[in-house]
Amino acid sequence: MYIPTFDDMMAAHERVKPYIHRTPVLTSSFLNELTGAQLFFKCENFQKAAAFKVRGASNAVFGLSDEEAKKGVCTHSSGNHALSLSYAAGRRGIPCNVVMPRTAPQAKKDAVKGYGGIITECEPSTSSREEVFAQVHAKTGGNFVHPYNDPRVIAGQGTCSRELIEQTDGLDMVVAPIGGGGMISGTCLTLSTLAPETQVIAAEPEQADDAYRSFKAGHIIADDAPVTVADGLKVPLKDLTWHFVSNHVTDILTASEDEIIAAMKLTWIRMKIVMEASSAVPLATILKNKDRFAGKRVGVIITGGNVDLDLLPWLN
Amino acid sequence: MYIPTFDDMMAAHERVKPYIHRTPVLTSSFLNELTGAQLFFKCENFQKAAAFKVRGASNAVFGLSDEEAKKGVCTHSSGNHALSLSYAAGRRGIPCNVVMPRTAPQAKKDAVKGYGGIITECEPSTSSREEVFAQVHAKTGGNFVHPYNDPRVIAGQGTCSRELIEQTDGLDMVVAPIGGGGMISGTCLTLSTLAPETQVIAAEPEQADDAYRSFKAGHIIADDAPVTVADGLKVPLKDLTWHFVSNHVTDILTASEDEIIAAMKLTWIRMKIVMEASSAVPLATILKNKDRFAGKRVGVIITGGNVDLDLLPWLN
Numbered sequence: 001m002y003i004p005t006f007d008d009m010m011a012a013h014e015r016v017k018p019y020i021h022r023t024p025v026l027t028s029s030f031l032n033e034l035t036g037a038q039l040f041f042k043c044e045n046f047q048k049a050a051a052f053k054v055r056g057a058s059n060a061v062f063g064l065s066d067e068e069a070k071k072g073v074c075t076h077s078s079g080n081h082a083l084s085l086s087y088a089a090g091r092r093g094i095p096c097n098v099v100m101p102r103t104a105p106q107a108k109k110d111a112v113k114g115y116g117g118i119i120t121e122c123e124p125s126t127s128s129r130e131e132v133f134a135q136v137h138a139k140t141g142g143n144f145v146h147p148y149n150d151p152r153v154i155a156g157q158g159t160c161s162r163e164l165i166e167q168t169d170g171l172d173m174v175v176a177p178i179g180g181g182g183m184i185s186g187t188c189l190t191l192s193t194l195a196p197e198t199q200v201i202a203a204e205p206e207q208a209d210d211a212y213r214s215f216k217a218g219h220i221i222a223d224d225a226p227v228t229v230a231d232g233l234k235v236p237l238k239d240l241t242w243h244f245v246s247n248h249v250t251d252i253l254t255a256s257e258d259e260i261i262a263a264m265k266l267t268w269i270r271m272k273i274v275m276e277a278s279s280a281v282p283l284a285t286i287l288k289n290k291d292r293f294a295g296k297r298v299g300v301i302i303t304g305g306n307v308d309l310d311l312l313p314w315l316n
Numbered sequence: 317m318y319i320p321t322f323d324d325m326m327a328a329h330e331r332v333k334p335y336i337h338r339t340p341v342l343t344s345s346f347l348n349e350l351t352g353a354q355l356f357f358k359c360e361n362f363q364k365a366a367a368f369k370v371r372g373a374s375n376a377v378f379g380l381s382d383e384e385a386k387k388g389v390c391t392h393s394s395g396n397h398a399l400s401l402s403y404a405a406g407r408r409g410i411p412c413n414v415v416m417p418r419t420a421p422q423a424k425k426d427a428v429k430g431y432g433g434i435i436t437e438c439e440p441s442t443s444s445r446e447e448v449f450a451q452v453h454a455k456t457g458g459n460f461v462h463p464y465n466d467p468r469v470i471a472g473q474g475t476c477s478r479e480l481i482e483q484t485d486g487l488d489m490v491v492a493p494i495g496g497g498g499m500i501s502g503t504c505l506t507l508s509t510l511a512p513e514t515q516v517i518a519a520e521p522e523q524a525d526d527a528y529r530s531f532k533a534g535h536i537i538a539d540d541a542p543v544t545v546a547d548g549l550k551v552p553l554k555d556l557t558w559h560f561v562s563n564h565v566t567d568i569l570t571a572s573e574d575e576i577i578a579a580m581k582l583t584w585i586r587m588k589i590v591m592e593a594s595s596a597v598p599l600a601t602i603l604k605n606k607d608r609f610a611g612k613r614v615g616v617i618i619t620g621g622n623v624d625l626d627l628l629p630w631l632n
Contacts, residue, residue: 045588268625272362272591273589275588309581309585309630310630312625315626
C-alpha cells in the first residue's frame with residue numbers, strides 16, 4: 001500500500017490547476033453569530049463538476065502516460081466521483097466508464113452523461129457495485145480510479161485544504177464530511193505538514209456512521225447499504241483512508257437526518273448557495289456541539305452542489 | 317423633481333460602503349456556451365439583506381441628519397426594499413415602519429422582522445398599499461424612503477453598476493430587471509457617465525409588462541395588481557424612474573412565466589446560487605433573444621436572493 005506524501009499533493013496541485021477552479025471561501029456573519037465560531041466555508045460546490053472530487057479525478061487522469069490513457073478510465077461511484085472522472089476524462093479526450101447505483105440522483109446521472117461518461121447501473125449496495133464493476137473493468141481494460149482508496153485521488157483531494165489554508169489566516173480546525181474518507185484523508189495529508197496544529201474533524205450522518213464506529217473500535221467496520229439523505233457518504237472506509245483516519249483525525253462527530261436537512265436549508269437561506277445534503281453534515285455537527293467550536297476559527301468544506309432540485313429533502 | 321447626478325452616486329458609494337458588500341461577479345462557461353455571449357453576473361443575492369436595495373436604502377438612512385433620523389424611516393414595498401430599509405435603519409439604530417402586501421413571501425416578512433422592522437400589512441394592489449401607507453406615515457412621522465422614486469435611492473442603486481464596470485473589462489450591455497425602475501435608473505445614471513457606450517437593457521415579465529408598454533407608448537402606463545412569479549417586479553414606473561427609462565434605456569425585453577422559471581432553475585443548477593425569480597428575468601430574455609447578445613460582453617444584475625424555499629415555482 002503506497003501512502004501518498006505531501007510532495008505528491010504539491011505535484012497534484014500543479015498537475016490539476018488548469019482543470020479546476022480555485023474556489024472561493026465564503027463567510028456568514030449570521031452563522032458566525034449563531035455558532036459562536038468563525039466559520040470559513042470552502043465552496044467546492046462552485047468547483048468544476050460542482051464537486052471537490054474533480055481534484056482527485058483530474059490528478060489520476062492527467063497523471064496517466066499516453067499509453068495508459070488510451071484505454072481510458074473506469075470507476076464505481078455514488079455520484080460525484082463519477083461525474084468528476086467523466087469531466088477529467090473528457091478534458092483529456094479519453095473514454096470513461098462508470099458504475100452507478102440505479103438510485104443515484106437523476107441530476108448526477110445527467111451530469112455524467114453531459115460530460116461524456118458511459119454509465120452502467122448497479123443495485124444500491126457495495127456488493128452489487130463491486131460485482132458489476134468487475135465486469136465493466138474486465139471488458140474495457142480502462143485504468144481503475146477508485147473514488148477514494150487511491151493515492152492519486154487522495155493527493156488530489158489534499159489540494160483543497162492547501163488552498164483553504166492559503167485563503168484564511170490560520171485555522172484551529174477543519175471540519176469535512178466523511179464517507180469513504182477521501183476528502184478527510186487528503187485534508188490530513190496536507191494539514192499534517194502545512195498546519196500541524198489544525199485539528200481535522202470528520203462529520204458523518206448517524207444513519208451511516210460506519211466511520212464513527214470504526215474510529216471508536218480501532219478497525220474498519222463497513223455497512224453494506226446505509227440509508228441517508230447525505231447520498232455522498234454511504235460508502236465505507238478502505239485501508240488507505242483508514243490509515244489517515246486512524247492516525248490523523250482528531251474526532252468524528254455525527255448528526256441526525258433532521259439535523260442535516262435543517263443545516264442544509266439554513267445554509268441555502270442565509271448564504272444563498274446551492275449545496276448537497278452531504279455538505280451540510282459539518283454545519284449540522286457544529287450546531288450540535290457549539291461549545292466545542294465557540295471562539296475557534298473553523299474551516300468547513302462544502303464538498304459539492306449536485307442536488308436534484310425537484311427532490312429537495314425538506315419538501316418530502 | 318430633483319434628478320440625481322453622477323456625483324450623487326459617487327457620494328452615495330462613499331456613504332454606504334461600510335454597510336454593504338462589494339458583491340462578486342460570477343461567470344459560467346456553460347451559460348456562455350448556451351447563449352453565445354460572455355455573461356458577467358453581478359451577484360446582489362450575496363448582498364447584505366440579500367438584495368441590491370440595501371444600497372439605496374442605506375444611502376437614504378445614512379444621509380439623514382441626526383434630527384431627521386430621530387423619527388425613523390417608513391416605506392411601502394413588495395419585499396426587498398422593506399427588508400433593506402429595516403437592515404439600514406437597524407444599523408443606524410432608528411425605527412423602520414414598513415407596509416407590505418399580505419401576499420408577500422413569508423421569507424421576506426420574516427427577514428424584515430429579523431432586522432427589527434415593524435410591518436403593517438395591506439392588500440396586494442397599488443391602491444391599497446398607498447392608502448395604508450398614508451395612515452402609517454401620518455402616525456409615525458418617519459422619513460419616507462420610497463422604494464424607487466427617490467433620488468437618494470436611485471443614486472444608491474447606481475453604485476452597483478460602478479462596481480460591475482470596475483470588476484469587468486468593459487461591457488457592451490448591462491441587462492437588469494425592471495419593476496418600478498430603481499435599479500435600471502441607477503444603472504443609467506452611472507453608465508451614462510462611466511461607460512456611455514454600454515447599452516442598458518431592461519428585462520420584464522410579460523405578465524407585468526407595464527414598463528414595456530410605457531416605453532413603446534412614450535408615457536407611463538401603470539397596472540394595479542399584475543400577477544407574476546417575479547414578485548419584485550409588480551410595481552409601476554413613477555416620474556423619476558420614467559425620466560431615466562425614457563432617456564437612457566436602449567430597449568425593454570419581456571419573458572413569459574415559464575421562461576422565467578426555467579431560467580431561474582437553470583441558474584440554480586449550473587451556477588449553484590440561490591436567487592429570486594425576479595433575478596432570472598434578464599437571463600430569460602437573453603435566452604429568448606440570443607442573436608441580439610451573441611458575441612457581446614453582457615453584464616447581468618442578479619438583484620436578490622430572498623426566496624421561500626418551501627414554495628419553489630418549478631414545484632407548483
